[in-house]
Amino acid sequence: MPLDLSYDDPASDVLLDAATGVRRSILPGGVRLLTQTDRSVRSATIGLWLPVGSRDETPAHAGSTHVLEHLLFKGTPRRSAMDIATAFDEVGGDSNALTAKEHTLYYGRVRSSDIPMAVDVLTDMITASLLEQDALATEREVILEELAMAEDDPGDIGYETFLADVLGPDTAIGRPVGGTAASVEALTIEDVRAHFTEHYRPDNLVVTAVGDLDHDELAGLLQDGLRRGGWELEPGRLPSRRQRPAHPDASGAAAGSAADVAALAPHRLGRPTEQNHIYLGGRGLTALSEDRHALSVLMSVLGGGMSSRLFQNIREQRGLAYSVYSFSAGYRDAGLFGMYAACRPGRTTQVVELLAEELARMGERGIDELELARAKGQITGSFALGLEDTSSRMGRLGTIELVHGRYTSVDETLERIAAVGAGDVRALAARLADSFSTRVEVGPES
Numbered sequence: 327m328p329l330d331l332s333y334d335d336p337a338s339d340v341l342l343d344a345a346t347g348v349r350r351s352i353l354p355g356g357v358r359l360l361t362q363t364d365r366s367v368r369s370a371t372i373g374l375w376l377p378v379g380s381r382d383e384t385p386a387h388a389g390s391t392h393v394l395e396h397l398l399f400k401g402t403p404r405r406s407a408m409d410i411a412t413a414f415d416e417v418g419g420d421s422n423a424l425t426a427k428e429h430t431l432y433y434g435r436v437r438s439s440d441i442p443m444a445v446d447v448l449t450d451m452i453t454a455s456l457l458e459q460d461a462l463a464t465e466r467e468v469i470l471e472e473l474a475m476a477e478d479d480p481g482d483i484g485y486e487t488f489l490a491d492v493l494g495p496d497t498a499i500g501r502p503v504g505g506t507a508a509s510v511e512a513l514t515i516e517d518v519r520a521h522f523t524e525h526y527r528p529d530n531l532v533v534t535a536v537g538d539l540d541h542d543e544l545a546g547l548l549q550d551g552l553r554r555g556g557w558e559l560e561p562g563r564l565p566s567r568r569q570r571p572a573h574p575d576a577s578g579a580a581a582g583s584a585a586d587v588a589a590l591a592p593h594r595l596g597r598p599t600e601q602n603h604i605y606l607g608g609r610g611l612t613a614l615s616e617d618r619h620a621l622s623v624l625m626s627v628l629g630g631g632m633s634s635r636l637f638q639n640i641r642e643q644r645g646l647a648y649s650v651y652s653f654s655a656g657y658r659d660a661g662l663f664g665m666y667a668a669c670r671p672g673r674t675t676q677v678v679e680l681l682a683e684e685l686a687r688m689g690e691r692g693i694d695e696l697e698l699a700r701a702k703g704q705i706t707g708s709f710a711l712g713l714e715d716t717s718s719r720m721g722r723l724g725t726i727e728l729v730h731g732r733y734t735s736v737d738e739t740l741e742r743i744a745a746v747g748a749g750d751v752r753a754l755a756a757r758l759a760d761s762f763s764t765r766v767e768v769g770p771e772s
């Protein structure tokens with residue numbers, strides 16, 4: 327059974343999975359450390375997670391989490407920006423960061439002999455970044471170019487618009503992760519420093535690492551690095567529990583059936599493209615939903631590959647689109663589902679109808695045993711193959727800690743996928759087919 331991850335014992339040190347060597351400790355200061363030792367490799371991936379993302383920003387400071395992520399690479403009292411850039415390059419490793427809606431991650435992958443360097447650099451960045459005005463001025467321009475690049479991509483701008491329309495453009499989780507050009511231009515260095523001071527602290531930090539490493543040695547390196555950067559690691563301190571205002575209408579209200587899709591007024595974004603990029607869907611499941619494994623099977627059958635229904639019907643049999651697929655996204659208290667296709671403008675109405683009809687048909691008639699077996703094989707196979715990589719396993723441990731709060735082994739996860747039945751998929755498809763609310767199109771002006 328899944329194992330609850332305790333926040334209440336400052337001396338917590340638990341072997342979560344004896345078979346695979348997953349271990350979790352709460353270190354001084356409330357720092358959480360999860361590792362998986364794998365002696366079959368000669369490398370390790372280390373991730374430093376903060377449970378703060380774009381949904382934790384105020385509208386006036388939208389984009390500040392992403393801006394801060396960029397600035398942490400711009401220098402500390404001990405290292406210049408060039409020192410940080412070359413530290414991993416000169417040992418053949420790699421390092422990067424990402425900002426999401428509910429977390430920020432800084433990570434590095436190196437040979438096991440270079441773990442001390444990687445920990446030193448990453449902890450230096452998150453504890454002692456200079457956060458200077460000149461660096462903000464320069465990096466602001468880089469981020470504005472990044473936002474402009476997304477505006478030029480019909481896929482990026484279409485998905486962001488779809489997500490905002492489904493979850494609410496005026497809600498914290500519905501806003502773009504990177505903010506807008508206007509909000510980024512308005513940010514001051516004081517805003518960024520305040521964001522850093524509020525969220526970057528020991529009881530918020532989660533560290534996950536997988537590879538050729540020793541848990542206790544890594545714990546010592548982490549504590550040394552954090553203290554060197556100026557953090558006080560108070561003995562006995564417990565990890566912070568992230569409390570967010572609930573997303574409004576998190577359960578999702580039925581907005582319309584597949585038969586009503588034709589009446590959905592599209593949110594049109596005019597772009598000088600040859601194709602019309604279509605996004606169609608509505609509210610879906612949260613990341614914690616008990617039906618999330620059924621959703622994975624549903625998405626695989628519906629539009630998860632070349633054998634999927636959407637690909638076969640719309641592309642292979644009718645030749646109406648080159649790219650067509652389904653997708654979903656889940657957060658702690660919100661989620662969405664959708665389908666995408668790109669086609670010549672004159673085919674839009676037909677393609678939209680076919681997208682909606684395919685999901686409705688699945689809800690009415692279900693799926694056959696061959697489709698069910700094929701989908702389970704695709705999901706379990708890709709899941710298992712992904713876990714051959716230390717970076718994927720590092721990410722899985724971070725998700726377990728920050729999202730689920732319960733440890734589930736790989737075998738238990740595979741068992742849950744195997745337990746999904748055709749009836750589960752049919753019932754979920756019927757629910758989603760009655761929840762269409764949003765249609766976004768990016769393409770040439772009519």
